[in-house]
Amino acid sequence: MIVVSVEFEPPKYLAVAAGVKDRIRHGEFGRGEQLPSESALVREYGAGRTTVVRALQILRAEGWIDREHGRGSFVKAVPRNPETRRGIGETEFVQPEDTAGAEFVSAETREAPSPVCLALGVPEGTPLLLRRKFVHDDGAPKAVVSLWFPVEVAEETQLAHSRLLRVSVRQHLSSERAIRTDRVVERLAARFATAEQAQALKLDDGSPVLHAFAVLYDTSDRGVVVAEVVVSPLAEPVFEYTDLS
Amino acid sequence: MIVVSVEFEPPKYLAVAAGVKDRIRHGEFGRGEQLPSESALVREYGAGRTTVVRALQILRAEGWIDREHGRGSFVKAVPRNPETRRGIGETEFVQPEDTAGAEFVSAETREAPSPVCLALGVPEGTPLLLRRKFVHDDGAPKAVVSLWFPVEVAEETQLAHSRLLRVSVRQHLSSERAIRTDRVVERLAARFATAEQAQALKLDDGSPVLHAFAVLYDTSDRGVVVAEVVVSPLAEPVFEYTDLS
DNA sequence: TCGGACCACTTGATCGGTCAAGCGATTGAG
DNA sequence: CTCAATCGCTTGACCGATCAAGTGGTCCGA
Structure with a gap:
């Protein structure tokens, strides 16, 4: 009989990082307080100094602590919102499509506006x-998200189906079509809402809306998807940064 | 006679990282190609393996390369725009004030609008x-940046002087007043330009503008500075992400 | 009292080594 | 011919050590 152990032993540097995070979360080290020194952590966790330092560098990169040469490591803010530093349009490629408050609207082929064609490298009017999809927050309309795909990209995928994916668009393209993507370029603008957008977001015609236009590129630098996100002025996106450089 | 050497010798791991980046940029290693192995780089740069690995981990974190266990390191996209994943308002705290295209406008005490007072925790009308400051790009107006400071924060600093700082506001507060800041919360919105803003950006009255409202907090969670950035619709901010998750 | 030398403690950078594990090509037994 | 073992290369994790350099305190002499 063969027994396969499926225990997953996380690397020790991650274990140390997670351990210290927990102790911060549980209040053992409060804001501004000093963490045990590297050598103390080496003793506590029975690890080498290299390993402890690696863990602390991760905490620093994630914004949990500050490290001051000659003084020690100090607890900074405890990040409340982990979904930080993500572009508005980028999020639509990288996040599972089926998030809280999201609602499927439609999937149809249609002649694309010229900026979309330009970004995807297809002739005008293709x-x-x-x-x-439509996103609301407790009844209040937040945003309308439009994704544009060339038809040959969407073939043999579930992108034409009338159901929100439980994975991200990027992951779906990778698993279903082996399309590897590695780059997003995103533009942000303020615009007047079109009549269609104003209606969907329950705004007056001509209200100013936030407009994100993002392009997802594959590893050969071909545009694969365009995301247009139109955000209601009543739902100002909030970002929090605790890992200041 | 005392001679102080001001040579700045960057750490070797950064030098290796910069060296490899340069070689990628200059096309020595193209997209998808394999980088020299760790041991080869150890020989090339005369560094220890620890140092080379640290450099490669930085390149991975910045989205330059992929590292595959057992295979090697491979070039991903070449980031064009290194100013990535930074909030529009956050940038005004973290970047040197005196950037290309920036122009000092004014420094004066004035009654602040209520959202600013609220964010800084001071009574209305303080x-x-x-x-x-005003930012333009080759003559084209790009943005107006307004920073609000409580007077007791600005005391004994150069913030009331009529010259752009060569360091970031955050660093200035740290060095001149020992104010340690560690958190930014930023809201993004589309608004109509006010008459004043329209004039500064040479827009028609009532044009839609992008409005970033960012608050910088110190380690005791007190609001220290508010940045308001009003971006012209003719200058759409562009973001590039090559480190997709 | 003041200032400087000194010391203990801290983080920063770097080294060279071990062992584990994944990948890919070669090789050899059946 | 097929498939599994093996080998060489790669990255991943980890260790313990050295030296450098920044911080903050003590202590001692002028």
């Missing part, structure tokens, strides 16, 4: 798959 | 130091 019919593309337009996939729409 | 006079605050308002410090303004």
